[in-house]
Amino acid sequence: MTAGYRRVDDAGPAQPAAMQELAGRLWSWSRRWHPGELAWFWCEHGRPGPAHRLAHWRHGDRVVAWAWARGGRLDLQLDPEHLALTARIVAWSGDRSVTVLDAETGLIEELGRHGYQRQDDGAFFVHLRRPLAGLPDAAPLPDGYTLRPVSGPADAGLRAAVHRAAFSLPGRPVTMSGADYRGVMRTPSYRPELDWLVLAPDGTPAASALAWLDVASGVAVLEPVGTDPRHRRRGLAAAASQAALRAAARLGAKHARVCARGDDDRPAARAAYEAIGFRAYARNVRLVRRA
Ligand SMILES: CC(C)(COP(=O)(O)OP(=O)(O)OC[C@H]1O[C@@H](n2cnc3c(N)ncnc32)[C@H](O)[C@@H]1OP(=O)(O)O)[C@@H](O)C(=O)NCCC(=O)NCCS
Incomplete structure (x- = not known):
């Protein structure tokens, strides 16, 4: 029917x-x-x-x-x-x-x-979750790095720059511009207090994490999280993600969810989320129709 x-x-x-x-x-x-x-x-x-x-x-x-x-x-x-x-x-x-x-x-x-x-061949995404009660205290950042929420549209250029640096791959550049990021900031559910930036000692952007809160369910998602390759494995994604999650918890979030590649070709994101207490609970599957 x-x-x-x-x-x-x-x-x-x-x-x-x-x-x-x-x-x-x-x-x-x-x-x-x-x-x-x-x-x-x-x-x-x-x-x-x-x-x-x-x-x-x-x-x-x-x-x-x-x-x-x-x-x-x-x-x-x-x-x-x-x-x-x-x-x-x-x-x-x-x-x-x-x-x-x-x-x-x-x-x-x-x-x-x-x-x-x-x-089931090929790449797939896994879904991970964690409760927001009991988030660990922030680990100290490496010397000279600073962490703060974005200030608003004035930070769009920095925010776009770290996104491009983190997500571009050889032969697959990410083209997000400051103007594009101002578009993100105009999205009705975007909240600058959930958008966190780590700055390197020279003031350039090194890492970022953005959370989106669904007030009705009390679930926040992290999307996206990224660290410029020149600054990886220094705890910056962990620091930015935890800051965004703590801010979401202050706004009423009870749980957080994130997606990451679940196959072995790109293990970093899943490992980074597991390192801050996320655990996998489901995965995407591809269904294919025979030609
Ligand atoms: C995933 C990503 C954000 C991690 O950023 P990062 O700042 O290097 O992560 P952290 O330094 O906070 O890592 C914390 C922990 O995560 C784990 N981890 C991070 N990268 C890892 C890797 N490449 N391999 C294995 N474990 C890793 C480790 O346990 C690490 O702790 P350790 O360095 O003391 O061993 C970064 O690799 C990145 O930007 N990748 C491309 C974009 C992306 O895939 N984003 C996530 C999907 S939205």
């Missing part, structure tokens, strides 16, 4: 709002998406190129699903009360590969009925 649904295409700013609304309404530890990281992903990838297609589905006045198709790969969220929409979504996307959380068992079964089967 799929009557009563309305698909909204190319909704502009209404699309991230719809995605965050659904993620917030459905949040539990067995869901893939938290509204905060969707806010970040929208800022990071929200200038969809021709290979991106986005839509959300409404039932009455409620958002019940969204989908983001990117060149053969589909990310989606679907209200479990409306699993019958799966057929429409996969027909709309036509993508061969869908990523879901392993705990989303109803969705996995439903996608299985449409020919999607789990394929």
